[in-house]
Amino acid sequence: MTIHSPTSTTDEILDVTDRTEAVNNGDASDLARTAPRGPVMETRDLNVFYGDFHAVHDVNLSFGRHEITALIGPSGCGKSTVLRSLNRMNDLVAGAKVQGSVTYHGEDIYGPKVDPITVRQHIGMVFQKPNPFPKSIYDNIAYGPRVTGMKVTDMDAVVEDALRGAALWDEVKDKLKSPAYGLSGGQQQRLCIARTIATRPDVILMDEPCSALDPIATARIEDLMSELKTEFTIIIVTHNMQQASRVSDRTAFFTARPDETTGNRTGLLVEFNRTQDIFEAPADPRTEAYITGRFG
């Protein structure tokens, strides 16, 4: 990809018409890599509704390049909701409505000309429960590059790179053609991470990626995240305070506040700061109560 002037790149990143160009170059995230410095993604006054239910209220966040941002907070405060609205996975929930703006390199991903498919090619997602496809390990990885039309000259190399990137290669290199369901839960989750990085996204969203795993598998994935951050921008939802403080650079604390009239619990962002500050000197008493375990 040749160098664009900063403004034109920004305008074109998620333009549908631009997609073919990105795909032809074989690497969708090249576009993003040439983008100007500054936050990779930002939300401004983000509100999400499920039908009439107001799930999150006025969330303002910004996610820095090559940083890990942790979203923490009690159950039901809307962490997953915010995460899913960052790559338009919320589009799949019937009745979900997003207000405010979510920008990716300055461009609104909910803009009228933006194709959610393109958004997800730039902003990948790893789910709470490992969800490998009912295919071989190899095909699980190759699926993404194939469907997104990446120009791949050597798929074997792509698969190997992705598996190495997810610290899984040594464990599976002799059984690439065997079904992914034969792997352990922790291996399956790393396979899902490998599958995501194989499509070369720019941002990776992870929704409680370790909650179904044992401490050893969790430690492996945490190590992995620190390595991945040199290449990707990572946003992770976690219930594990230790994990948030270990892996993340920034932490956003959410909580839910009941509405006076309806009693519905609407999620809101309480505090967003450097992880060290959040855990060592929280500015808000609610944050302090939560991280010291007196709440939630």
Add this chain to the structure above:
Amino acid sequence: MNVAAVTASRATTQSLRTGGNKDRNVASLVFLCALWFSLFFGVAVLVVLIVDTAIAGAGRFDANLFTNYESTVRKGETGFRAGILGSLWLMMSTALLAIPLGIASAVYLEEFADSRAWYNKFVEVNLQNLAAVPSIIYGMLAAAIMTILGYTYQGIVLGGAIALALLILPVIIISTREALRAVPQEIRHGSLALGATVWQTTWRQVLPSAVPGIATGTILGLSRAIGEAAPLIMIGVATVRFDPAWLTDKVAALPVQIYNLASAPQEELQQAASAAIILLLLMILGMNALAILIRNKFQRNW
């Protein structure tokens, strides 16, 4: 074990044995007997019917049954060649019509349709009702379609296939939808999160995972179609004495032939009809067995 423990355990056993349990035991026994009787009644009637038919047709399980056309002159050698071949033709063309249409409809309804839109709700309700419509109605519908298509002569393969396809379309759609619904949502989300389109997700992930369920439902639908006589009679399927060679040829069908012969006054013809009934039953049984085999072989526990 000390004394207290012994008394305690005895008390427990006693309390288990007392109370209104006797009444319940009698009631549940009566209920169980009623269940057994119902089951016995159903199975007994079926067995008697099959055995009776098998005995009646026993004399006619010979090669002539398969190779000869229907004959009212040499009644002892009358055969079902036209009916068997006709039914096979009808099955093939019904499958070709109904399977793509049924799967496509189900995929639309499950994967693409907005289930809150009024027109989709309308389709939904009608689909449930269509599965309960008497088969003869589909025969009338097919006859009307054939007239519109401009086929003036009756009882051709195409007409029969349209009638049977309409008949089993709801079955195929409903069972395909169930198979699609059994594919976990996580698979779809995993695919979409990689930047695949809904179309790619459906085609490469959902449909392949649903194939066993779809195959099972489709075969069960076809095995229902193969035994139907009423809609075929409605579109004028009658006896022929040649092999069909194309969709526009007149055709016979095994169930229709059986229906005609079973009501004939001659003993030999009735005997042949009984033999053909057993043959038809075996065909249906074979198809159902295949469906079960597919289901068991490919069953996946997510």
